[in-house]
Amino acid sequence: MSTLLAAIIDQQKIMAEKTIQFIQISPDQLQEAIVDGVKIELQRLQENFQPKHPDELMTRNEVKDFLKVDLSTVHNWTKKGKLKSYGLGHRIYYKRSEVEKAIIPLNND
Template sequence: MSNNSNNGSNSTLLVQMTKEELIRDFEQVVRKVVNQMQVEQQALKNEKLTYTRDETAEILNVSLTTLHNWNKQGVFKPSAKVGKKVYYSKNDIQAKLKIN
């Protein structure tokens, strides 16, 4: 009785390669994985949780005056204030975008 199966589920493919070829292929795979990890890490760093008045006005496509008026009217308020600077949360901005 033979253990060889032609259905593909237990097929084994043997490839001959030199040690140098194996190392080269392995290094290429590792390089790709590291590059992908770096791209993902950079994307996480670039993802902000708060935005300045200028950034928020640009994202919402409104003037700073409109943003100021919304704040005074209680329509759209900043989520944080540090000294004289105000910051809007990413979630608040996204919610405002959905409303408009």
């Protein structure tokens, strides 16, 4: 019986630690404080928020023109894995960001 009583007392202590008492604050003041806190957090979120921009898709001809190479070169680079292609139906597309990343700097020492 004493272990059960000890367990009940421990549970009451835990619940007492989680209880918040508002003394000398009206419900309107509490609501205003919560709204102000939410507004501040939303402002912080807006300042740090970076919307995700969808990748621009390019056709094979657009990639060819962008890189100033022949269409067969785009095809060969795709087969070798230098460029990653995406398909939709019978169409082939490339992500502009990935085409730009495929351009590597040369060491001209």
